[in-house]
Each structure stands twice: as structure tokens, then as C-alpha cells.
Amino acid sequence: MKLAHRWAALTILALPGTGFAAPPTTLSFTPASIGAFRLDRVAQQGGVALGTVPTGTIRLVKDGAEVEIAPDGRFIIAFGRDHTTVAILSATLRDGRSVTERLNVASRAWRIESLPTLPHHSQPDAEFEARRPAELAQIEAARRVVSDSQGWRQSFIWPARGRISGGFGSQRIYAGQPGAPHSGVDVAGGLGAPVLAPADGVVILAAASAFTLEGNLLMVDHGMGLNSAFLHLSRIDVKVGDHVHQGQQIGAIGQTGRATGPHLHWGMKWHDERIDPARIVSLTRP
Template structure:
């Protein structure tokens, strides 16, 4: 028997404790609430099919450069089965080398799987080819020249591999220097039946020290620290989308690698460095691996 005093104390303690404490261990705890049902994911937006046609500006001919706009809904572009870069506004460029064949195929692919193919007809051009049946092509290069040349070509290849964020390719190009055109793109000599390399750019003859300006916006990708064996003081500018300019035989270079330049900005001066018979500017252009004629891009030479 519990003494009366102890019983009263136990009773008062029980009254003072909260009901949850009294029931702990005697009544199972309530299960946790079930998680709320997840909201169903919204359906993906419908994929728009290709709409419209290709639009072009430029010359579909050997040595030419064409600017185009892809159809609405284009997710990827291909040229002859190879991926072709496209800007967010669906603009792109295509270049056709000096000896490009008569046809190419441009293809737009939509995200919905639709495909639009556009055959391209590339017009041929007549080149200034001279036959010199009694004149040998030249002397055999020395091992020293070949070793030095290999390093120079490595620098040129590395520069052309640079992809810069610049929109110079969208602009109308200007002549980097004005004057007498002394050499045209695509000309070639045949030495005793053996073809020499064709002329890869356009030459403008002016005195040493004549200023040279950037033909369009771009980024400097090569500024030779010392004259190259053939090109002399060589400057290269990337205009974006795989399009770049090279300026040969300069007497000086006024810009540095990585520097952004604007159309019309001073970049150097004419000279006769490297393999040159006199002071002139050799301006050449490349789109990817295709050599392009700069003259049609710049238009008629301004009259001074």
C-alpha cells in the first residue's frame, strides 16, 4: 500500500505533466504527412519547322565570298556535308577558292528534323597564266631555309586556328592602302611546263612608309617579331567566322597580337621586306582553307 502522502504527490505530478508526456511510449506516434504530389512538368514548346529560303549577297564564283542568311528555324548548317558556322541571327559566310569546282551543296537542318538543301553553282574565272618554257622554276631550297620555313609556317597555321569574337566579316571591306595595283589574285606562271604557285592576293605598289590601315574590324592574330623568309614583316588580322587578312612585306607593324583593331585604323606601313622586288603591299585573305580574292570585297580602287 502506498502511503497517503506519496499517493497525493504522484497524483499532483501526473496532473502537472502534459498529456503528450503521459502518453509517450503508450500510444503509437502519428505517421508523417504524405509529401504533396509534384506538379506535372509543362509540355515542351513546339519545335518550329524550317520557314523561308536562303538569302545571299556576294559572288558565287571562284575566289568569291558570299554572305548569307539561313531560313527561320535553322538549327545547323552544312556545306558539302561539313558543319558551317552560323551567327545567332542566322548569318553566315562561304568562300570559294581559286580552283573551286563548279558546284557545292548548302544544307539547313531544323530542330524538328526537317532539311532544306540548296545547290550552289560556282562560276569559273579566267586567270592570268604565263607560260615560260625556257625558264626553270627556281633553285632547290637549302636545308637551312627549309628548317626556318617550317617554324614560320607553324606560326601562320597557329594564327589561322584562332577563332576571335569579332564581327568584322559583316562589314564592307575597304582598301588597306590605295595606289597602283601591280599584282592580281590568281595569276600564275608555268616554268618549263611546271606550274608555280598562283598569286594568293592583290599587290598595291606604293613607297616604303606609306600607311596601311585595317580593311575591317578584327583581332591581331600574328605580328611577326622578325621578318619571315618570304613574307617579310607579316601581319595577320582575324575578322571572325574563319575569315582573315594577311599583310606582307611591311616596313613596320604598329599593333600587337591580341589587340582589337577597327576598320580604317593604322596597323603598319608598306615596305619591301622578305622576298619582294620593290616596296608594295601584298594583301591576301583566307576563309577557312580557301584563298579569297580581296579586290571584289573592297570594290573599285579609289581614284586619288
């Protein structure tokens, strides 16, 4: 293992076999030409895309930020909920030439709910204010970890089965004040139901005790800046540094932290971009 630091109405059904997850599979890459680059899908807000750089590329930049390139020329990029409708992808070639392409990023309509009589925030208690800075520091430290995982190449599976009770990007407006958009997907499942690794990865955080907001929090790095967070678990079955494999049980659904009922909150980030887990599953399923 190599570890280093760098900076709603959908039901998930059981699949045949001993568990409810599909066996590990490698993404079937069907290139589509976007200028000199090849991407496997249209760019969209909250989505990801896998691509191949032009031959001879030694450096890749998206919107001014470095993007890792695998030895075989593959890369992954993502677009946050509020990403602009244009992204700039630029490659520097070995012979000194540069190739720059403009990507159109499709916009999405988000579910917005107005609650005109409810206040925006409840008053945080003293315990929350005292504990929160250290919890946030742990989360940020975990996200600076780089692993050698190749999970980003796989076709992701759902980590739990059940009804989708909360979608990515939805937002509530409290008495005219916007709340934070929902940062992941909520799967309503029974207390103690298994949570599986959606793809191969390395555990970068396994909370020793419940966080004030996230409860029992588990984070897995899938490589190339892509990571998953699993919130409100009743139990964590792995430890920091463990290599986990797609379909392996890593915990169980719970109601820890600020949760009104048993469910799994699955959040994903690519570097600083929060992305929609439902998109990486639905678009990469065999």
C-alpha cells in the same frame, strides 16, 4: 576579347578626309533568293557571299563542312580559286527537317603566263630550309584562332593605295611546270606608306622578326573563319590580341622577305579557301 582555338591596271585613289580609307560602314544586305537561303551575291571562284539561313536553322553545312551561323541567322561562305562550279549548302532545322540547295559557282578566267626558258624553282638556301618549318607552324597556329570580331559583316576597304601590281589567281608556267597561283593582291606603294585595317578584327599574328618569305607578317582575324594577311611590311604597329578597327593604321608598306620592290601583299582566307581580296572590296563597297 574572346580568343579560342579551332582547327593589271587598277589604281586605288585617296578618299576625302584625313586618311585615304572610307569610314567604317556596315554591309548593306540586299538578299537574293537562292532556294530557301538568301545570299547577297552570285557565288564565284575566289569570291565570298553573305547569307541568311532559313528560319529555325540549327546547323549549316557547305560541301560537307560546318559553317558558323551568327545569332541573327547570318553566315559567310567563300569559294577558292579552283572551286568546282557547284556547291552544296544544307541546313538542319529545329524540327528535324533539312533543306539542301545546289549553288552554281561561276568560273573565272585567270591570267596564265608561260615562261618556257625559266626553271620552275630556285634552290632554297640552308637558312630558308632551317627557318621555314617554325614560320609555317606560327602561321597555322594563328589561323586556328577564333575571335569574336564582327568585321566580316562590314563593307571592306582597301588597306593601302597604289597600283595593283599583282592580281589574285594569276599563275606562271615555268618550262612547262606550273608554279603556285598568286594567293593575294599586290598593291605597289611607297616605302613606309600606311597600311590600314580593311575591316574590324583581332590581331592573331604579328611577326617578332621578318619571315624568310613573307617578311614582316601581320595577320588579322575578322571573325567567322575570315582572316587577312599583310606581307612585306616595313613596320608593324599592333600586337597579338589587339582589337583593330576599320581604317586604323596597323603597319607600313615595306620590302621585307622575298619582295622585289616596296608593295603590300594582301591575302585572305576563309577557313581553308583562299579568296580574292579585290572581290570582297569591289563587291561590298557602299
